[in-house]
Amino acid sequence: MDRRMAVSWLTAAAALLALAAAAFWGGAALRAVVAPVGSVVFAAEGEQPTYPGPEAYAEKIVLDGQEQGIVVLGANQPLQIETSAGGFTGYERAMVVVNRLNNGLEAGLQAEQIQATAYNGEQVVTGAGTNLITVNQAEADIRDLSRSQLADIWAANLRVAVDAAWQTPAPDEGEPAEEEFVEQPPAEETAEAEPSEEQPPAGEEEAEEPTVAVEEWQPEEPYKNKIVAIVSFGEGARLGIARVNGPESAVDRVQAVAQLETSYKDYVDIEIYVPISTKVPGRILDRVQGVGVTGVGDLRIR
Amino acid sequence: MIHNRRWRWLTLVVILTAFLVGFGSGPSSVEALSLGGALKGALKIFGIAFVVKQFGGDINSFINDVLAQHSAKVAGQTKVVPIVRIGEGGIAVGAAQIMGPAVQVKKVSAVAEVEWKPGNVLRARGLLPVTNVKITDPTKIKGVGGVGVSANIKMPL
Numbered sequence: 001m002d003r004r005m006a007v008s009w010l011t012a013a014a015a016l017l018a019l020a021a022a023a024f025w026g027g028a029a030l031r032a033v034v035a036p037v038g039s040v041v042f043a044a045e046g047e048q049p050t051y052p053g054p055e056a057y058a059e060k061i062v063l064d065g066q067e068q069g070i071v072v073l074g075a076n077q078p079l080q081i082e083t084s085a086g087g088f089t090g091y092e093r094a095m096v097v098v099n100r101l102n103n104g105l106e107a108g109l110q111a112e113q114i115q116a117t118a119y120n121g122e123q124v125v126t127g128a129g130t131n132l133i134t135v136n137q138a139e140a141d142i143r144d145l146s147r148s149q150l151a152d153i154w155a156a157n158l159r160v161a162v163d164a165a166w167q168t169p170a171p172d173e174g175e176p177a178e179e180e181f182v183e184q185p186p187a188e189e190t191a192e193a194e195p196s197e198e199q200p201p202a203g204e205e206e207a208e209e210p211t212v213a214v215e216e217w218q219p220e221e222p223y224k225n226k227i228v229a230i231v232s233f234g235e236g237a238r239l240g241i242a243r244v245n246g247p248e249s250a251v252d253r254v255q256a257v258a259q260l261e262t263s264y265k266d267y268v269d270i271e272i273y274v275p276i277s278t279k280v281p282g283r284i285l286d287r288v289q290g291v292g293v294t295g296v297g298d299l300r301i302r
Numbered sequence: 303m304i305h306n307r308r309w310r311w312l313t314l315v316v317i318l319t320a321f322l323v324g325f326g327s328g329p330s331s332v333e334a335l336s337l338g339g340a341l342k343g344a345l346k347i348f349g350i351a352f353v354v355k356q357f358g359g360d361i362n363s364f365i366n367d368v369l370a371q372h373s374a375k376v377a378g379q380t381k382v383v384p385i386v387r388i389g390e391g392g393i394a395v396g397a398a399q400i401m402g403p404a405v406q407v408k409k410v411s412a413v414a415e416v417e418w419k420p421g422n423v424l425r426a427r428g429l430l431p432v433t434n435v436k437i438t439d440p441t442k443i444k445g446v447g448g449v450g451v452s453a454n455i456k457m458p459l
Contacts, residue, residue: 021320023324027325244450
């Protein structure tokens with residue numbers, strides 16, 4: 001075989017390999033999109049009973065500089081995730097579990113649907129066929145257990161917690177339930193000529209959006225806008241300005257917007273805006289409820 | 303030689319097999335924890351609007367969890383919608399979490415972004431929750447009262 005022929009063969013093989021790799025990646029990506037593991041597919045539309053219990057949440061603890069997460073559901077703490085995996089800290093993994101658990105509960109997940117099982121060589125805990133958590137080797141090692149033993153324990157803990165959660169009515173205490181807002185009468189027809197939700201008060205507000213037709217909706221109290229500083233959570237540095245909008249009495253209390261930065265799946269950056277009643281965010285954010293951001297601005301440094 | 307029939311078949315078979323193997327193996331259960339890859343792939347292939355539809359619920363819960371950790375949870379309904387720039391035919395340029403009374407949040411399908419650069423020193427972005435994703439005529443934008451933006455979600459393309 002002469003040299004030319006060899007080059008030709010090599011080129012063809014490389015092209016084929018590249019095409020195969022692209023096809024493999026395309027297939028994997030399609031599967032991830034078509035059947036994302038994390039999103040809940042707990043079938044049975046419509047008929048499942050409405051989940052009456054509390055929402056799960058994750059608690060963060062830091063030990064030896066390492067973030068760990070505890071999954072809390074009602075009075076139970078079914079999981080403590082101590083190790084990092086897949087680029088996520090224990091706490092972030094706990095948040096992922098919490099998210100799936102809440103979605104599952106909302107879709108009617110029952111205790112008996114939670115199982116420890118092997119999938120693709122991994123030990124996982126599933127709820128109604130959807131992955132809730134994968135047991136990684138490090139997590140099992142620190143407990144001197146095998147992965148399947150730990151998966152069994154976690155599944156059993158989750159069953160107990162979910163079972164108890166279904167028996168527990170959702171707590172009324174704490175932060176106002178989301179439904180409380182739903183109850184607020186929209187009073188759509190009673191257009192009693194209340195002047196303007198969007199009327200700009202004097203001073204620091206912008207006057208813009210002349211073309212916007214605001215839909216008929218009458219809040220209990222007139223809304224107004226205000227411009228405040230955006231301050232970073234943690235350092236307290238000024239990052240720009242925000243226009244906030246909300247009920248007059250609430251907007252009056254807003255002193256700044258705290259900006260929290262986080263990232264989702266290490267890929268999507270998220271800036272969270274929290275209107276607060278202090279000029280600088282403290283360790284606990286004093287959120288002014290009912291107020292949202294309707295504009296942001298920053299100074300260009302040239 | 304490369305263009306003969308046998309090669310074409312071989313290429314087809316290899317590609318098809320690779321695709322099926324990729325699809326079959328998919329993200330392993332561990333990747334359930336690293337959906338970043340899937341997210342990235344979906345974003346590149348299908349765009350922001352699709353990703354918001356597929357992952358919006360997860361992102362929304364994630365933001366609410368972060369807020370709960372800081373005792374700053376929103377007392378109202380929240381959801382994630384695409385941000386569309388006015389005048390660009392409904393193309394999503396990012397995503398936002400919106401918050402407000404449930405009756406109003408339900409009506410929102412996108413956040414319209416209006417950019418304003420007075421004097422080239424200040425750059426301001428108006429973020430207006432709207433009922434319609436396709437904003438072709440800026441004079442017909444329908445704002446949804448009582449709803450504000452609670453997070454800006456940057457989707458790298």
